[in-house]
Amino acid sequence: MAKITFITHDNKNHTVDVQNGLTVMEGAVQNDIPGIDADCGGGMACATCHVYVKDEWFDKLPVKEDGEEDMLDMAFEPKKNSRLSCQIIVSDDLDGLEVSIPSKQS
């Protein structure tokens, strides 16, 4: 279990408990966090679960696979700390993770 904080574009913090083994995207969808569309359902085929990972957390996450960087090309305003939240799998190590959600996904 990990506590994950989603910071929405209006600067509101939403902290939720997410079970180990789920993805950060699934944690957002199950808790109705606004701004994570996840159109393709986690297939790394759409870039609508795009988040910005807080800098101190970015290097602690497992590195991106090739396909993720390709999809990020298509995300709305990608930055250095961009990730697809469907590709981040939750574990105890991610307790306290903070991600911000872009102003929109498309």
Added chain:
Amino acid sequence: MNKTDALIIGAGPTGLFTAHQLKLIGLNCEIVDNLDKIGGQCIELYPDKPIYDIPAVPECTGEELTNNLINQIKPFDIKIHLSERVDEVKKEGDNWIVKTNNDKEFSTPNVIIAGGVGSFEPRKFPVKECEKFENKSLFYSIRDKKIFEGKTVSIFGGGDSALDWAVELSKNSKVNLIHRRDDFRGAQATVDTVNELAKDGKINLYTKYQMSSIEGDDQVKSINIKNDNNETKNLKTDYVLGFFGLIMQLGPIANWGLNIDKKTIEVDTEKFETNQKGIYAVGDICNYPGKLKLILSGFHEGALAARACFKLARPDEKYRFEFTTSSKTIKERLGVKGD
């Protein structure tokens, strides 16, 4: 006006198999899709990716699945209207009148929405001012490449579309190619060509840059591009092209008076009918307790929705369930010989 027993919106796997089911029970149908090709997400998003959970098919790609489904409906003469987006659905007497963005009209008692996550639209630039220039000097697809001759064109993107057009337009135009990172995801041969053209000064390559602003009055005059270190460059340009792939938008479906929750349409699990009589939703776009977004679920939903269409299309006849293995009528429809 096209008259049909059922109109299917969406030519993905669910739409194609639903058409098969309709024809099998003796109803006619037509299919409309916003894309210029058949296959929906299978073709647009993952043509080469293997799928492992189609019953009785241990492994196939999105493209193979689509081709098999097209083969399966070959015995039937089904009209598929591509590059047509359904904009309007309204009731007229017992029928639904369906209009597309190109003014094609259909009259039908049954509309089956097999629209996936909506229609595919080009992803646009985040910079809001771009809207002002859209379809005048800023484009997301190219209809007539002649307009770029002798002009400066700034192309954004790192996939095949961006690279192919950069190579092609560099023959007769001054081309800037801008991409947010060093790696391109297009075909290696094209990447090599682009790098060579860049070395020869035929293409100006700006990697790790993205658009930060756009300037001009009626026409684009220049753009500013910025990298991760906030370094900005100003590029004079006549045209801007963006190739960021496609995104799925629910689009006009939202305005048809259907019960919609989180981009999906609520249906019952007997007929997969929506809150509007004669409008059904099947596949990824429908929602009911226990819904799984799997292709196999779409097949089941389509089969049941097709049977539900029978009542409205043939009010004076009674639908009789038959197996394809034994029904003479079905074999005739399929054009196969009985034994």
